[in-house]
Amino acid sequence: MFCSSHRGPAGTCRKKKEARLYVCGITPYDATHLGHAATYVAFDVLQRLWLDAGIEVTYVQNTTDVDDPLLERAAATGVDWRELATSQIDLFRSDMEHLRVLPPAHYIGAVESIPEVVEAVTALVDSGCAYTLDNGDVYYRVSSEVEPPFGSVSHLTRAEMLPVFAERGGDPETPGKEDPLDPLLWRAARPGEPEWDGGRLGPGRPGWHIECAVIAQRYAGLPLTVQGGGSDLAFPHHEMGAAHAESLTGRPFAEAYMHVGMVGYEGEKMSKSKGNLVIVSRLVEQGADPMAIRAVLLSHHYRSDWMYVDGLLEDATARLEAWRAAAHAGTDKEEAEELVAELRAVLADDLDTPAALDLLDNWADESDDGDSDPEGTRLVIDAVDALLGIDLR
Ligand SMILES: [Zn+2]
Known part of the structure; x- marks a missing residue:
């Protein structure tokens, strides 16, 4: 599945294995909460597992550094919207470093991609997949013929799509x-809003879905091995982005879609309006070990x-202490090799990180310092780092 040249039975692949991963990034108007962190840590484990398997990974992530929520918050x-975006991108990057998330190879902003977006939207208008309203706004026709057909990403019926579209940024x-489902591709300039030269489209700014379609195509190449994000992105964002890219290229956008579940807080949906966001940088400031935060997410x-x-967080801190104590006490080489093979096996089974952490618990319970050897200890520490991104040193 991950080999670009592979068409025959397993084991016949000769060319280098490669994977193209595109994960939708943040709109930088607020601090990273645990829901964001869960998403980026999940894709970090996927990238780590691929790298461990010798697969060459091209990981691309965008940042929606101009969009309605950012402009509204600014x-x-x-605050100037550019300053708000820059400060929140810096905070996000520092949160990801704390959590030991490997950075994407390409981290691309919407603003820097505007020339490519203009080119793509113009091509969609020219091919009849898009149309312009009297006020200059350009919309994509969801009735455009694409393969796989519109609806294949979210598996929602049209009746199910309509309310979700309205809830998640659609108009x-x-x-x-x-x-009513047609999504915005290009928003014509309005007084007081930032605008860019759109050539024949007129001045304006990009819609959200086209940004990802264009960045993924340019920096990762299509089809993506995996298009990822939170489960709230399946519709409309991933459905629309895929349709845009398929209209532009005539080929499927992604081989697989991976959606990460939502994280709530104490029985409620986490949201800014409820004031119950659990912010990663705040937990770290309060003294939480970032590796314990990561362990909570992976559990x-x-x-x-x-x-x-x-x-x-306290449970995870205790688990982490037990793993570190076991790593410090050392482990027998044969046991270490067995543990590493088991970790690889459970992670290869749809990234079963809770099972991986249970394996570490068992290993820590059974470890005693009578039969350790430095090679075994190093093997476990390196594997836990490489596969799970948890530093036991
Ligand atoms: Zn996206």
Whole structure:
């Protein structure tokens, strides 16, 4: 599946194995909360597992550094939108470093991609997949024929799509649209909003989905091995991005879509309006070991929705201490090799990180310093680092 030249039975692949991973990045208007962290740590484990298997990974992530939520927050707080974006991108990067998330090979902003977006939107208009309203806004026709067909990413029916579209940034009510589901590709300039030269499109700024379609195509290459993000991105964002790219290239956007579950707090959805966001940088400031935060995230399977409760961090800190004590006591080489093989096996089974942490618990329970050897100890520490991104040194 991950080999570009592989067409025959397993083992017949001769060319280098490669994977193209595109994960939707943040809109930088607020600090990283645990839900974001869960997403980027899940894809970090995927990248680590691929690298461990000798697969060459091209990992691309965008940052939506111009969009409505960012401009609204900037206006509400009286901060220049560019300054807000820069400061939040810096904070996000520092959070990712704390959590030992390997950086993507390409971290690309929407603003720097505007010339490519203009080119793509113009091509969509020229091919009849997009149309322009009287006010200059350009919309994509969801009725455009694409392969696989529209709806294949989210598996939602049209009736299910409509309310979700309205909830997640879509504008079904906009007058003049051919279909309420048609998404914005290019927003014509408005007074007081940033704008860029759009050539024949006129001045304006990009829509959200086209940004990812264009960045993924340019920096990762299509088809992506995996297009990823939080489960709230499946529709409309990934559905629309895939359709845009498929209209532009005539080929499937991605071989697989991986969506990470949502994280709530103490029984409620985490949201800015409820004021219950668990912010990574705040936990670190309060003295939490970032490796314990990472262990909390890894103790839940990436596909499940789960609740963060305050005791989880203490539990993870205790587990981490036990693993570190075991690593310090040392381990027999044969046991170490067995543990590493088991870790690889459970992670290869749909990234079962909770099972991987259970294996570490068992190993720590059974370890005693009577039969350790330095080679075994090093093997475990290196594997836990390489596969799970947890530093036991
Ligand atoms: Zn995206």
